[in-house]
Every structure is written in C-alpha cells, then in structure tokens.
Amino acid sequence: MRRGDIGRLNELLREPMRVFVRESRAHIALLVNASGQVLAQHGFVGRYHVMNVAALAAAANASARLLADLTGAGRWHYLHHAGRSRQLFLAPFATPSEELILVAIFDESSTLGLVELFFQRFASEIRRMPEFAEVLPPVSASAFEGELEAGLDRIFAPQQSGEGA
Amino acid sequence: MALVSHATREITCKIVYYGPGRSGKTTNLQHVHAMTPAARRGQMVSLATDTDRTLFFDFLPLDLGSISGYRTRLQLYTVPGQVYYNSTRKLVLRGADGVVFVADSQPQQLEENIESLRNLHENLIEQGTDVRDMPIVIQFNKQDLPGAMPFAELDDILNFRGVPSLAAAAVSGRGVFETLRSISELTLRRVARSLRRPIVASSER
C-alpha cells in the first residue's frame, strides 16, 4: 500500500488509460498496485465492483507469481483467460517505484495480441512518468486500510464523472 | 467440505482462521509451523503485501497422524482481515470445515472484532452454510498487551453463541496449540457424525 497521491495520479493516468482502451479496444481496464490499491480505472460502474476486481486481481497476480516460483517457471508475462465471448488479460509490470498490474476485459472486437501490444506501450509510458520513477518510502501498516478505501473515494468522488459509465 | 476417502482411509479438513486485520491470524499459523516437526507439516505458503499483511491467504498443511484408523490431515488457512479484501476472503472461506475467529483483545479493536464477526456470519450465510452447524472456536489474542480487555468481558460481548473460547498471545505461542486442538476436535467430531463413525481425537499433534 503505497499511495496517498491517488487523486493526482488518477488525473495523470487518465489519458494513458484512455489511449490504451481506445487502441486495444478493451472495454474494461483497471490499473492497480500489487496490494490491490486502485490507481486508475475505465469502464466500471461502481466503487464496490472495482474493489472486488482489484482485490481479486492482486490475489491472482500474487498466486500466479508464487506458482511460477514454486514450479521454476520464471516470471509470467501475462495471465490470459479466454471465455466464450469475453477474455481477460492480466499483466504485471515493474516501475522503479513499485509493481503495477493492468487488468483488461475484451471481446471479439479485439484480440490478445492487440491487447498485449498496447499493454506494452502503456507500461513503457507509465514507467517513464516521474510519479513512478522514484523508490517509495516504506508505508505505515496502520494507515493501510484507510488508504485502500480512500483511493476509491477519490476516484469515484461525485464531481468526477470520469469514464465510468 | 471435509474430504474423506474410505478407500485410502484419509480425512482432510479445512480450517480457516478469520478475524479483523492484524489480529494475529498469520501469527497463529507461523507459530504452528515453527513448533510442528517437519514430518508433520508441509511448506507454509503466504501471499502477502509488501507491508506483510495477508493479501490472499496463508496456507499450512498438517498431518495429525492416524485417528481411528484414518490418516487425518488439516489444511489451515488464514484470510486477509481488511474490509477491502472481502472478495478474496469469501473465496478462502469456501469449503471450510471449521473456523477459528481470532479476536484482537485491544479495546480500540472491539468494533473491528464485532464487524469481522458479522462479516463472517454474512459470508457463511451467503455461501449457504448454516452458521449453527459450523464448528467455531474464538481466540482472544493479544492478551499479553497492556490494557487488553479481560477475557471474561470479551467473551461476554463477542461469544453470544457460547462456542469454545480461549485466551492467547500468539506472538509468544501462548494459546496457539490449545486453539488448534480445540477446533480440530470440534471439526473432526462433526466429520465423524456425518460419517457415523466414532473418531477419537488424540493428543497427537
């Protein structure tokens, strides 16, 4: 749990997220850190929905990473679930300050290759941002939960109509 | 749900350690892991955040040895305590055969305890479990801390169902094995009832 500057980050991430969604044709996208704190979102309706997906995505990433360690598989590039009509793409990427995870849901108007291609470009762009360039100071564990929920409050504040439909 | 194989004469039960954030659930498992002979336990798995808070679960498999001719195994899990992680908490709670509710005895955590207990009941109901049928043991942890609420008072407030309750200071190990033993007995007795076989829980650990 890292970020107290969620509101500002959310603003800065708005455009890269928008570009990712437009180019990859994903219809839902979520950017979280390894603890599940939401940094940016696109396409979600309510904060509780985002919360669930964020927590589960962080858990899935942690499990996948441990599986890779236990089986000697090295690092995964991404997790991909192909459903009947929708697919899920989940990819971790490192920035100097912390590990982030991008989750995207897409349907037949896109492909895994396309989503992965624009994910790579998105990740490169985020890595270059000064906000993700510095190693973060250690976090107070007691502030942990407050920051998890406060982040969502900032993203879903009433005055920000944002991209959530 | 307990896995019982009559063919191979094995029973496996899932015990979930539940409770508010930082109440000592992971500490309980860490102590069990540290104090159990290697032959009787598997590797402990912890999926945690960078501040060492459980992100998904901790997992520790234990071998209790033979009970009434059945090789008895326990799978201990903890859940993340924070409200935020309710989705993952629900996943871990699925198929639980017994629950240890680890309460934080500090007075400032009383509301968290109550909320977590309510959340436990809510999640059990949601997954179709009759709460009255679920073996539950309450552990009042952090009894060693100055200002910790007395056992009797906590029991009065939180233990409205009158389930077995114990005092503990998991960080030093106090009460950890007693709690585990208590939930094992309750859980195995229930499994035995459903099998209609007597299972005598021994003191083997």
Next chain:
Amino acid sequence: MSDVVSAALSRLSQVPGVRSAMIVDAEAGVPVASELGAGVSGEAIAALTASLFQRTEQAARDAALGRLGSLQLETDEGHVVVAGSRPLIVVVIADRDAQLGLIRLEADRAVEALR
C-alpha cells in the same frame, strides 16, 4: 511447428525482395511462425495485421462483396500483403521493387497449403 507451416514460410521468405514473412493466428493476433528481417517486431505486426484483416473482412461482408481474399498495403518503403486462411493468415513484408505478382502467387499458394 508443422512441416506444412515451415514449408510455406520458407517458400515465401525466398521470394526475391521479401524482407519478412509470418503466419499469424488471426483469432488471437499472435505469431505462429515467422522469418523476420532485422529490427522487425513480429508480435506487433501479428497483432496489427490480424486486427486489420478482421476489420477489412467485416467491411467486405458488410459491402456484400463476399469473402476477403487478401489485403495489400503500399507504403513509402515497400509492400505488405496479408492473405487469409482462417484461422491463420499469411503476412509478407516486401521491398518496394519486389515482384508483387510473384508474392501474391506465393501467398495464395501458402494459403492453400495451410487450409
């Protein structure tokens, strides 16, 4: 990689003027097999050509023109030919002065072989 696929790829790469040749999974937009020239990103090309092919296929259907056979792009530096053999497509990148007719022939041949 199957013999059919590697044979098809080999033939394509050997046509004079061809810089890169790929067989792409059109559904996933990922490369199945490739012989790439220097500095060419196979994954990016696979994703983008699959997407382009899919969209053009849709346009051909919507225009009641039937099934899409192939797509040809002309750029400053050369040509890109994309031919369909669902679920796979064949992608060829060639120099400006390459013999397009020959490339088209070999691409169609590859499509037939992969069917």
